[in-house]
Amino acid sequence: MLRLGAASVLLAGLAAGQSCGTLPVTTSFSGNAIKLPDPFTFLNGSKRYELGPMPAAPEVQASLSGTRLTITVKANGKTLTMTPTIRMPSSxxxxxxxxxxxxGVSIPVPANVALITYNNEEITATNPRGKGKFFDFRIMDTLEQLGPAITKIDPKRIAITGCLRNGKGAIFATEFSKYINALDKLPHNHHILATIIAPRPFLVIKNSGIDYLSPISSYGYTSAARMVYEALSATDAIGFSQVAYGSSHYQLPSSQNADVAAFFNRFLLGQDSVSTKTWKPDAKLNLDLKRYVDWTAPKLG
Known part of the structure; x- marks a missing residue:
């Protein structure tokens, strides 16, 4: 997943949201306010069956005309239509x-990678709030339904990206992916969003020069998420690159281009020899992770 002030992730297939599990009748909060909750233990003390089974996808009809995908979703007697665009490689x-x-896209895209641009404002508008088609996001269903013979896109090699709030959207889109076997048995909770993505590729690109982008917080939660990747023996799949530059969070400095390219090359373009050991926090930021984490990661993979 590539994340610019937010995020992007490898996935294949999306499904509707999960229902919440049953919480204990009484809950005691023991003053662990400054600690990051243990993602391997749920509120009721269990370590399994937190998410439950993945529900079936709604009815999706898809067509491709030129560079425009038309996606029609039908569920519970309601219908909505989305029209993302595709830019194909020139050769x-x-x-x-x-x-x-x-x-939109804020990172350099390799020439041999197709670009699908999705207007998420059509689904959930920023202003005014509460308007739009909400969280229905069926692009993956469309790519799988039409197939590579029509779309010329491989649905098994897909990444998602977004900047600022759309980075969070990229994370959520990946969390609702059905690209994991035995989803109900994953020992992950929702406290650290990035842990749900593991062991799929996740790259965080940050501008540490803007306070409201929360550079320390981003460094902290990604470091905690990395512990989950370590538990799954997948540290090569999580990257963090943090540079102080300018006043715009929609710009990517050239010094971070290689970090983005490495994740594209290895995880989308199949260049397995490319190193993705990207862990470059801003040297000026001091993070004592032990101050916030009092749990240890088990060995899962």
Whole structure:
């Protein structure tokens, strides 16, 4: 997943939201306010069956005309239509890997990767709040339904990206992916969003020069998430690159281009020899992770 002030992730297939589990009748909060909750233990003390089974996808009808996908979703007697656009590589026969960009793209995209631009404001408007088609997001269903013979896109090699609030959207879109076997048995909770993505690729790109982008917080939660990747023997799949630059959170400095390219090359373009050991926090930021984490990660993979 590539994240610019927010995020992008490898996924294949999306499904509707999960219902919440049953909480204990009485809950005692023991004053652990400054600690990051243990993602391997749930509120009731259990370590399994937190998410439950994945519900079936709604009815999805799809078509492709030129560069425009038309997606019609029907569920519970309601219908909505979305029309993301596709920019194909200028050469090659495909099927190509693809990047889904929420609201637009702020990172360099390799020439041999297709770009699908999705107007998420159509689904949930920023202003006014409460307007839009809400969280229905069926692009993956469409790519799988039409197939690479029509779309020229490989649905098994998809990334998602977004900047600022759309980065959070990229994380949520990945969490609702069905690209994990035995989802109900994963020992992950929702406290640290990035842990739900593990062991899929997740790259966080941050501008540490803007306070309201929470550089220390981003460094802290990604470091905690990395412990989960370590538990799954997948540290090469999580990256963090933090540089102080300018006053715009929608810009990517050239010094971070190589970090983005490495994740594209290895996880979308199949170049397994490319190193993705990217862990570059701002040297000026001091983080004592032990101050916030009092749990240890088990060995899962």
């Amino acid at each position: 090659g026969q495909g099927p190509f890997p693809a990047l889904i960009a929420l609201g």
